[in-house]
Amino acid sequence: MNDMSRVERQVDTNKIKLECRDCQVYYGETHAIKDVNVDIEDKTVTAFIGPSGCGKSTFLRCLNRMNDTIDVARVKGSFKLDGEDIYDKRVDPVQLRAKVGMVFQKPNPFPKSIYDNVAYGPRIHGLARNKAELDEIVEKSLRRGAIWNEVKDRLDAPGTGLSGGQQQRLCIARAVATEPEVLLMDEPCSALDPIATAQVEELIDELRSRYSVVIVTHSMQQAARVSQKTAFFHLGNLVEFGETGQIFTNPEDPRTESYITGRIG
Amino acid sequence: MPLLWLILIVVAIAAVGYVLGRARALQSAGGDSRGLHSLPTFYGANVALKTAVPAFGLLIVWLLVQPIFVNSQISGMIPDTEVEEGSSRSLVMAEVRRTAYGLENAVAQGNITEDAASNANADIAEVTQSLKDAGQIVTSEITQPILLAAQSYRVMNSGGYSVMSIAVILIALAGAVFSWRQTQSEYRARNVVEQGVRVLLLAAASIAILTTVGIVLSLVFNTWEFFKLYPASDFFFGTTWSPSFSGRGGSSSLGVLPLLWGTLYISIVALLVAVPIGLFAAIYLSEYASPRVRSFAKPMLEVLAGIPTIVYGLFALLTVGPLLLEVFGDDGLGWMKAGTAVMTAGLVMGVMLIPFVSSLSDDIINAVPQAMRDGSYGLGANQSETIRQVVLPAALPGIVGAVLLAASRAIGETMIVVMGAGAAARLSLNPFEAMTTVTAKIVSQLTGDADFASPEALVAFALGMTLFILTLGLNVFALYIVRKYREQYE
Amino acid sequence: MTDASMQENPEATPHPVSLTAPNERTRKRAKAERRFRAYGIAAVATGLFFLVVLFTSILSEGIPAFTRTVVSVEFTLTEQQREESEAELFKTKAYSNLFISALKTELDERGLNVEINEDAIERLLGKVGGTIRTFYSENPGKLGEPVEFDLAASSRVDGYFKGRVSRDTMQDSRFLEKSDLDLVDALKEAGVIKQAFNWPFITGADSGVDNPGGAGIGASVVGSFFMMLVVLGLSLPIGVAASIYLEEFAPQNRFTDLIEVNISNLAAVPSIVFGILGLAVFIQFMHLPQSAPLVGGLVLTLMTLPTIIISTRASLKAVPPSIRDAALGVGASKMQAVFHHVLPLAAPGILTGTIIGLAQALGETAPLLLIGMVGFVARGYPDGFLAGFTEPNSAMPAQIYTWASRADAAFYEKAWGGIIILLVFLLTMNIIAIILRRRFERRW
Incomplete structure (x- = not known):
């Protein structure tokens, strides 16, 4: 593919966190992802855009092996996190997912208290040696999730009682609590109203200072607002990948242009 | 079987009515069915419905009301002197009915002539003897008033049934004629018939209510009788259960506590077996098992639920009991005296409840949204952590409901405890001792020789009442919890 | 490169440096995972183990009920012998003496010389003389011809063959003495005594308390059959009518709610x-x-109704509303739409539910105890179709319970055998239900 050369050019600015080569995904008989090559950079927001069913969510789920939980899905190709193949037989997906956290389309707080929701990850990974440390982690994560001020007085209230936007920020805080290095977000704002969306977008921008963030989104405006790099998927193919500004102002592939101008998708 | 004949006659009238009604409708439209408001069959059905429904309705009501009426009439005939000390009017009435049936059967068999049976001045000893000769069960002491009452009981009953037959047939005919004359081409037969069918459907649905009413009435009524003969406080708070075998009350202690304890103990043992196994099986089958394992193991476990309880009872009595006795009996650890014990019944009941717990929990675990699991996996939790810390807490209310339903099953289970738990009522903590339950005692009190009007038999209804309220309460509570749980995820 | 990230993150990264090298904690977690999984496997295995134990004990204990021990002797009675015997004071004794001598001759021919006395024969085979006398009085044409008699051995002898009674543990009683076993062994060697299929168990009626050998389940199968006729005849139409009302016509009001609550509660009443x-x-x-x-049928009908109503409503609900709309659209009344279109489409589901409800009713025992189906010993078949409903009879599960509660252990074998027959019926019904579902299941 001709975009390979451009990817090479970006390397000098930021370190490559996650390197994907010749990735294929099959759902039973369906070939859902075809020959995708992408490099996710550290401390960068990368957006995946494309019409529904183009495979962007599927590809995202490959990055922390969430597809393992689906029986019929098969993944091929090389995915290297800091140079290590995440599909290596010796890799425990559990460890991987602690490093590569995920936030889902629909806010899915556990039916527990706000505190327990955030403390869940640190507890299972054993990140805190005592209650005080755990409290600290919870507070820090909720602050990073930009929700601390709203919930600090009711940490014992159930997480399911929050509003949609608060729930999603809680889920982000929950994901942040395990100290991931990469944060995957699968259409995190699609179930939120515009105000909550703005809050989450602001949060994503702050998260960039610590993590490498990958976001799948339907909204091109959102991709333009929050991301530095953009990948356009179409029918399971990666059509174009590059600087967000360039993709939106000067796309190389006619399909990208059609999508951005609203003719397909 | 005159009742059968009566039914057949009504059906025949209805059938004839159907044919005639249909014919008349066609005729009124000049043989062209397009001139009718409804299809010709509706006119026939109209006649048939109006013939059969009132007739059968009357029949049913009559059959229900007549015994009550006759009983109260006859009961009034018996002088108070006839009701002995320690006995009751209902006991005497039972005597009267038995004598009446004895007379009826004896006449039918030809042992007594009709005249002798209805002769008011008949010699009592002679009648008693001839009844006994005819193989009818009568107590030795038929008295003059009882015989008189029995004779008028017979007369009133048979007279009542004759009147009933005539009335039913007349109603059927009247319905047929009336609806036949209604039949004209403009008559809206379809609407009428459909309205009628709708009422019939409603009646069928109401049978559920009737059944409940029947259960409650038969329990309340007989429990009331029981508490008239035996003090309620002794029943509820008595700690000994030793009915006398004379069947006439007096020396019986009928305390429910030992039975409740036995019931509870056996149910706890059963749940201790069924809940962990059933729950873990459900977890494994719904979260871990490959589709192939699941499609094999799930129906296999459900076979356990389809096996009748009599099989489990026999299994307890003849397989598990002796097996436990070998290990814990005098030859082994010396804890157990006989094969029938709390442990035997509890274990087997637990096996029976495994599929019940597992399939209910399976449904409930599957109702936990996948997003919840994804959230946990996304944080790097492995499967067991996800199940223990996310899925199970989320499913907890539903699982509690399932366990309560299983508990209600265990409390109401009869055959396993009748055959496996023993017959001795005791308040003990040793699970290897024989104990007995509410259900087992209902069976033994009602299948023994005790008179139905004695406290020894009536106590079974009080026990039934206790059981009914207990299980009903558990069920309502459990269903409420499960429904609340379902709503949470819908 | 980890160094770089460390410098930027003030907190030390908690994750292991390499994904492929699991740390202590992950190993422990993986172990907990395996343990948890093992609990699950153990639970499923325990459940299946119980199933296997249950079925092995049913089969191993029950199959012997289908064989019985018979002594088959070829015997010829002449006209003259008959007349002589009939002239005697103890007629059956005379017949039995004739039989014994015939048996002796047969054994002698095979070179076996054993002492046969009359009492021993009676203990082994019961009243042989009576059996023979009845046979010839019913079939006088067989006189003078050789007739093969298959005489049922007593239940103790049967038990000796099946291992229930052994030489070491048995005690002499009026039913069997130790010395009789020598005779049995000799007869076995001669091939006179053998195992045969136990037809009387399948076709016969219950015997008395002291004759386990003659007990059969046939009469109670008939009793169960009549009960099921009542259940089917009442619960199917009532159940379907009630379901149609609740699913298609019932208005949303208190009364409907009352019916619904009643049905769901009745389903759980013991x-x-x-x-x-x-x-x-x-x-x-x-x-x-x-x-x-x-009466049994009526009680079981009330018990089965909730089950049938629940499954029928589910099948009615599965018929998509578009079918009803289509019928209503061409001007059918609501009633016609239901009876012409919805009901036929739901029929396979209704039938499946009904069969499963019937199977449940067939195995139910507890209510039958209370209406007197257990105390009654069914000694024969009912006299006719109508009498089948009203004449006292037993039912399969009640009969099994009766046998299981008798003192003589020989009845236990019958109880297990009865269970096999009961389970065969249940299995057949369930298989029919499954086939119906497979064949007619429709996915909308």
């Missing part, structure tokens, strides 16, 4: 309570005959 209802209402109040399949 079966024994239905027995109490049957006793109080059908027997005490309406004076229907005790122990009659009619």
Whole structure:
């Protein structure tokens, strides 16, 4: 593919966190992802855009092996996190997912208290040696999730009682609590109203200072607002990948242009 | 079987009515069915419905009301002197009915002539003897008033049934004629018939209510009788259960506590077996098992639920009991005296409840949204952590409901405890001792020789009442919890 | 490169440096995972283990009930012998002496010389003389011809063959003495005594308390059959009518709610309570005959109704509303739409539910105890079709319970055998239900 050369050019600015080569995904008989090559950079927001069913969510789920939980899905190709193949037989997906956290389309707080929701990850990974440390982690994560001020007085209230936007920020805080290095977000704002969306977008921008963030989104405006790099998927193919500004102002592939101008998708 | 004949006659009238009604409708439209408001069959059905429904309705009501009426009439005939000390009017009435049936059967068999049976001045000893000769069960002491009452009981009953037959047939005919004359081409037969069918459907649905009413009435009524003969406080708070075998009350202690304890103990043992196994099986089958394992193991476990309880009872009595006795009996650890014990019944009941717990929990675990699991996996939790810390807490209310339903099953289970738990009522903590339950005692009190009007038999209804309220309460509570749980995820 | 990230993150990264090298904690977590999984496997295995144990004990204990021990002797009775015997004072004794001498001759021919005395024969085979006498009085044409007699051995001898009775543990009693076993062994060597299929068990009626050998389950199968006729004849139409009303016509009001609540509660009422209802209402109040399949059927109908209503409603609900709309659209009335279109489409589901409900009713025992189907010993078949409903009879599960509660252990074998027959019926019904579902299942 001709975009390979451009990817090479970006390397000098930021370190490559996650390197994907010749990735294929099959759902039973369906070939859902075809020959995708992408490099996710550290401390960068990368957006995946494309019409529904183009495979962007599927590809995202490959990055922390969430597809393992689906029986019929098969993944091929090389995915290297800091140079290590995440599909290596010796890799425990559990460890991987602690490093590569995920936030889902629909806010899915556990039916527990706000505190327990955030403390869940640190507890299972054993990140805190005592209650005080755990409290600290919870507070820090909720602050990073930009929700601390709203919930600090009711940490014992159930997480399911929050509003949609608060729930999603809680889920982000929950994901942040395990100290991931990469944060995957699968259409995190699609179930939120515009105000909550703005809050989450602001949060994503702050998260960039610590993590490498990958976001799948339907909204091109959102991709333009929050991301530095953009990948356009179409029918399971990666059509174009590059600087967000360039993709939106000067796309190389006619399909990208059609999508951005609203003719397909 | 005159009742059968009566039914057949009504059906025949209805059938004839159907044919005639249909014919008349066609005729009124000049043989062209397009001139009718409804299809010709509706006119026939109209006649048939109006013939059969009132007739059968009357029949049913009559059959229900007549015994009550006759009983109260006859009961009034018996002088108070006839009701002995320690006995009751209902006991005497039972005597009267038995004598009446004895007379009826004896006449039918030809042992007594009709005249002798209805002769008011008949010699009592002679009648008693001839009844006994005819193989009818009568107590030795038929008295003059009882015989008189029995004779008028017979007369009133048979007279009542004759009147009933005539009335039913007349109603059927009247319905047929009336609806036949209604039949004209403009008559809206379809609407009428459909309205009628709708009422019939409603009646069928109401049978559920009737059944409940029947259960409650038969329990309340007989429990009331029981508490008239035996003090309620002794029943509820008595700690000994030793009915006398004379069947006439007096020396019986009928305390429910030992039975409740036995019931509870056996149910706890059963749940201790069924809940962990059933729950873990459900977890494994719904979260871990490959589709192939699941499609094999799930129906296999459900076979356990389809096996009748009599099989489990026999299994307890003849397989598990002796097996436990070998290990814990005098030859082994010396804890157990006989094969029938709390442990035997509890274990087997637990096996029976495994599929019940597992399939209910399976449904409930599957109702936990996948997003919840994804959230946990996304944080790097492995499967067991996800199940223990996310899925199970989320499913907890539903699982509690399932366990309560299983508990209600265990409390109401009869055959396993009748055959496996023993017959001795005791308040003990040793699970290897024989104990007995509410259900087992209902069976033994009602299948023994005790008179139905004695406290020894009536106590079974009080026990039934206790059981009914207990299980009903558990069920309502459990269903409420499960429904609340379902709503949470819908 | 980890160094770089460390410098930027003030906190030390908690994750292991390499994904492929699991740390202590992950190893422990993986172990907990395996343990948890093992619990699950153990639970499923335990459940299946119980199933296997249950079926092995049913089969191993029950199959012997289908064979019986018979002594088959070829025997010829001449006209003259018969007349002589009939002239005697103890006629059956004379016949039995003839039989013994015939048996002796047969054994002698084979070179076996054993002492046969009359008492021993009676202990082994019961009243042989009576059997022979009845046979010839019914078949006088067989006189003078050789006739093969298959005489059922007593239940103790049967037990000796099946291992229930052994030489070491048995004690001499009026039923069997140790010395008789020598005779049995000799007869076995001669091939006179053998195992045969136990037809009387399948076709026969219950015997008395002291004759386990002659007990059969046939009469109670008939009793169960009549009960099931009642259940089917009442619960199917009532159940379907009730379901149609609730699913298609019922308005949203208190009364409908009351019906719904009642149905779901009745489904969970213990079966024994239905027995109490049957006793109080059908027997005490309406004076229907005790122990009659009619009453049993009525009680079981009330018990099965909730099951049938619940499954019928599910199948009615599965028919998509578009079908109803289509019928209503061409001007059918609501009633016609339901009876012409919805009901036929739901029929396979309704049938499946009904069969499963019937299977449940067939195995139910507790309510039958209370309406007197257990106390009654069914000694024969009912006299006719109608009598089948009203004449006292037993039912399969009640018969099994009766056998299991008798003192003589020989009846236990019959009880297990009865269970095999009961399970065969249940299995057949369930298989029919599964086939129906497979064949007619429709996915909308």
